[in-house]
Amino acid sequence: MDTKTLLYILVTISACGGLTIPERSTQKEAKHSGILPPLPSPIWNSYAQNKVEFFQRRLKSDSKDRPSLGVSSSRGISVHPQSKLLTDTPKEKGSLAARPHDVFSNWVSRKVPDKVSHVRKVTGKSDNLSETAPESLRNLLNKLNQKLPLNPEQDSQDCSNVCPPSEDFWPCQCDPCSKVINCSAVTNLNQLQELFHTVSFPIKNYTTFMMIQYEFPSVKNQTLLTDNLFGGVSFINIVIENTLVESIAANAFAGSEGTLEEISLQYNIHLRHFPFEEMVHFTNLKTLRIAGSSLSSIPVLSRVPQLQNLYLNENKITNISPMAFADLPALEVLDIGLNQLETINAHTFYLSAKTVLVFLDHNYINSIEEEAFSKEQPTILDISHNSLPVLEETIFTPILDTVMSSDFDGYINAEENPLHCNDILWLQQYPTYYLYLFLSGPGC
Template sequence: MARVHLAVNSFFVLLFLCHAGLGGSNPIQENIDKHPHLRFTPRRDPRTQPSGEEPSRHFVNHGGLPKPKARENVEEMSINLPSCGLCPSKSEITPCACTCVTDRLDVTLDCSSGISTLYQVHQILSSTDFPTTMLHSFTLQNTTVADTITQALWGPLSFELIWMSYNHIPYVDNHAFAPSNATLRELYLDYNEIEYFHWPDIEEVPVLEVLSLEHNRIPFLPNEAFSHAALKRVILNNNVIQGISSDAFAGLTRVEEINLSYNSLTRVENNAFRFNDLRLEGQRLVLNLENNHINSISPSAFVGIKSLTLQLRHNFLHTLNQDCFQPIIDATQGLTFFMVNNNPIQCNCSVAWIKHNETVSQCFDDFACSNLGSVNIGSVEVEDLGDCEMEPRGRDGGRQEGSGATICATPPCRNSTTTSSRRNSNGTKNLSGNSTVVRWLRA
């Protein structure tokens, strides 16, 4: 019995010595001392513990990473925790400000206050010892900055998202965003005064998905301006673009939106919107050309598109020739919608092909006819369009041999049959008395 009491006493003595730190090194305690953010601190959760109960032991951040006890406590702990430890001190980066969303470790740097030159930004980014060089976002907005963006600006840092809007930046130099070539996904340079953008630089950021250059002074899009597989959104509205070279967008394979509204386009030339290998995976390409000065569209302007919403409102189109829209309908198998209202469209024989076929008419909005008192096409009878003849076409909707080329083309709606009398035996009307009429039918 005495031996049993001796063994028990020895056990408690050793336990006391370990607890008091007198029985040799304690690796758990040493680890906590080295990493103070691992300390446990008693804390009451007022939402889960009734008044009067002993507080539970929640994990509390002391300068390191948070580890909330339960999902519902994440928001509360993020608010109460001062920092994720990945921002430098305020004095090092003033007037910029660094913040960190602790539950995602997203470090954001905002230099919108107190900055007048990009050299100031360069000094801060290149001379400050950031705990991490991979930051989530950089913001510079509403400043008087009027410098060129260069590669040297960023120092050792890279970003996933760059906002540099509402400034006076005139140029974007070669390789300007190369430091973020492996991380940059969204680039916003809107509301500046950019006249020159080195388009090949886009290829240096292969994960870029959004490029926004709206409200600048870009005059022209060169050949093969976009050869970038990842881009999904190209925002170029409110520039002064007067021309688009052939194959300007040919290299895009995943693009879902191209916005060129509010520019100075007068024509859409052949292959301006030709795509080599566009794979939308169930999405429809939205191409916005509204509020330009477009008065003609070349027959092969849109090539390689399988699903399209084409916005052409508020331009100067006077006609909607079949050769100018029929090919797109065929190529997309009817997955196309043309928005052409608010153009000075003359509803005559040039639009009879739309009115004559219900399948085709569903590909257009209910546009107004300028020569018929702005009555919408849906309220116009075929006879109101004039004594129209529609020339025969091949099975693919194209003109048969001997017919000349016409500016402005649209894809066909499958097969056709012809009739030759004013009224068929089934009671349907032709567009003219004894002329040959092509009727486009569903397959």
């Protein structure tokens, strides 16, 4: 056995403590035996902060490695092969399934190790072996990393004649090799626009524009990003965060229509207006983040052919137009958690893309109209921490059927809603659904 293999084994044993979790052990048994440390609720609850990353790790299943064996539910739906646990809870002919809550308990026993593993990865508790290894092994790992060859492409990169003269461009800064422009030190928006319209740029295409600050210290009443802000200079990523911006003009990002892939406008707490209707021109846009702001409504978005990730969480959204997301064929993640929604109207979530992760957690939702979710059903629906008095069978069975029949590891999270046994009686007829449904209680 060579030294590198031995080192990896030692680091792995050190990080894992030499212990494994039995496949069939329950959460209670694991905690009492000391095999599985109790999962602190603050860490699990904090998954909302990293939920997209958490669920994306679980989204695609490795169907090639799974046996072809399948199980049929009482509704005639083809159940995911991993649901074979249902054979442990046989159903007598002509009667309801034997205690669906037992099925949920089996689900817990199967999923607890996965939960702990994924939460730790998200929170960084034990994912990095070099951090959990003893000091001696950590030092050795660092030495090995230092001996890795340098990236020849980075060494040979020509970084000359990329940035404007630094004395003319101050307080903005430009990194010639990464082509990142950082204007976090500008004193007001007029100064920002003047720089881009008066300074001579050797090239017109840069990777990232960055402006991350807590306020414009000189002129606090300048809160509009005006049209043609960058004077024709284009970017792949635009990051404007923690500013006092309140509104963004329709053509503020003109010049980047064919290059822009990500817009991040997080924690601009006064931002109330964003030109959603203009996103149709950004044909390569993949990610739009407007989180931690003051948006109150979402209009119908024009077609954005490449948009995969739309983050609208932590706003003040009370209204979403019907068909708002109907023309987003590449959509994968839609996050509207931590807002002020109360009612989900018909066709609000008319989705043209398959396998969409929809997050509506931490709102005030107490009513969902028929066909609120229409055309393609979500692969994951997080509607936890709301005020739903009942789970309507006609609304949730199409989503559950879609989840069960797909090749994705999806489910519905309906935890922390004021539900009672009578509100979910229909679930007792189809115990398979409990494998794909998070409920904080009751155990009917």
